[in-house]
Amino acid sequence: MKDETFDITIVGAGPVGLYATYYAGLRDMKTKLIDALPQLGGQLTALYPEKYIYDVAGFPKILAKDLAENLINQALQYEPTVCLNEKIVKLEYLESEKILKLTSENGNTHLSKTVVLTLGIGAFVPRKLDIPDVHKLEGKGIHYIVRDKSIFKGKNILIVGGGDSAVDWALNLEGLAKHITLIHRRDVFKAHEDSLKKLFNSTVEVRTFYELKRVHGDEHVEGATIFDNRNGAETYLDVQHIILSLGFLANLEFIQGWGIELEKNAIKVNSKMETNIPGVYAAGDIVSYLGKLKLISTGFGEAAIAVNSTKNYIDPSSKFFPGHSSDFVPKKIKSG
Ligand SMILES: Cc1cc2nc3c(=O)[nH]c(=O)nc-3n(C[C@H](O)[C@H](O)[C@H](O)COP(=O)(O)OP(=O)(O)OC[C@H]3O[C@@H](n4cnc5c(N)ncnc54)[C@H](O)[C@@H]3O)c2cc1C
Structure with missing residues (x-):
């Protein structure tokens, strides 16, 4: 035909x-x-x-x-x-x-x-991190896209990124999540000035010069190890969800x-x-x-x-x- x-x-x-x-x-x-x-x-x-x-x-x-x-x-x-x-x-x-x-x-x-x-x-396609645990736990606490905010209610969340998406998610989930940590590998953010002002006045814990090293958990994210890229010092975070906002x-x-x-x-x-x-x-x-x-x-x-x-x-x-x-x-x- x-x-x-x-x-x-x-x-x-x-x-x-x-x-x-x-x-x-x-x-x-x-x-x-x-x-x-x-x-x-x-x-x-x-x-x-x-x-x-x-x-x-x-x-x-x-x-x-x-x-x-x-x-x-x-x-x-x-x-x-x-x-x-x-x-x-x-x-x-x-x-x-x-x-x-x-x-x-x-x-x-x-x-x-x-x-x-x-x-x-x-x-x-979302930009991904080449960390084996991250691939393993995609959809099990590792998120590139947020489709349903309610899953974060009362949870500890780690957000990785310094652009609008990372900052906006941190602000959007404030109040819903129990605790939010946002890490960014530099101290210069690409996010909108107004959003940054809100971020630094919020309860979100912002750590600059930090990067994700490991994700812990077998069936679901149970924690994350982050490191200070200036001296390698590692910190363990008790988190159940990680949002990777690294762009597309x-x-x-x-x-x-x-x-x-x-x-x-x-x-x-x-x-x-x-x-x-x-x-x-x-x-x-x-x-x-x-x-x-x-x-x-x-x-x-x-x-x-x-x-x-x-x-x-x-x-x-x-x-x-x-x-x-x-x-x-x-x-x-x-x-x-
Ligand atoms: C987190 C975030 C927040 C944003 N906030 C705002 C905001 O506040 N205000 C604002 O103005 N903008 C915002 N934007 C940007 C805004 O979403 C985009 O400017 C807008 O979506 C562009 O619309 P579009 O129709 O051109 O493209 P898209 O929305 O990208 O749609 C393109 C479509 O084309 C389809 N497609 C691509 N290739 C093919 C193919 N080969 N065959 C068939 N289909 C194909 C895709 O599947 C997709 O559905 C934001 C973006 C993001 C990521």
Whole structure:
């Protein structure tokens, strides 16, 4: 059977891809949304569902998982085709037919007049520590991602890292956990100034120049040995959980060979979010242009531009400006 050709295929169902999906529906395009993960929401649901976000316009404070749910609800109202568990590994421009062909790892193919790549940081994998006990106890007290805060209630926790994620988790779990120790290998933190101020005024025990040496326990974490990297002095900590917030490795290797122009490990776009391949646009964390900010709010604007560009690409007689959404009657929004 010949693959159906869609007007627009959005690859990556993070906040930006979800918003692009909504916008494609608003512009009456036959839309497909694809993601490598088994669920929608990208980083919001996979990496920090229980954290509050404070800088999305219109929401003074919202849990990442709630923002994802709102975006999903908004995106699905025009009933796009959604394909999960499909990691796209190949993109080709079929010159003779002027369409794009996407191939996923499992061999499925998708045809589309246009493609919007909202791949975020790529197929993300947490940066790991090369300590044998750590591998052994992954999921048994060793965490790279926090999905359920309640497991930390009344427990002693060690957090490793000096970036926003480590500091935010320490602040988020203060009050819920019995005791929190945060270690960082340097005395310079990458976290936001305001979060650091809160951290140093909190009950979290912060130890700089300390690193993790060993993790104790057979079936579950029972303790950790940390060491002072200035003199090697070791300290034993009675902890039941260790959160390793060492950042994520963006795996964009799959993009090599697509013929897409990259800049600083991201896709180079112009002001219409156009890439160098005809019909291929990109938005969100994956893109690079002068002044790019990797934020949800900027990604939303880029998604709207990218989708309106695809509409105009397919039908040059269509207006680039879609009109105001307040003039449209939404198809189906669940009342909540
Ligand atoms: C701990 C933490 C806290 C944060 N806090 C904030 C905050 O307060 N405010 C803010 O604005 N931003 C925050 N961010 C950043 C924000 O989450 C990102 O800017 C946002 O998620 C980017 O959205 P995106 O849709 O571009 O990409 P992502 O959310 O990364 O989604 C990309 C999607 O593409 C999929 N994908 C990738 N490659 C493929 C492939 N080959 N095939 C199919 N699917 C693929 C991935 O599985 C993923 O679902 C935070 C990030 C982290 C980690």
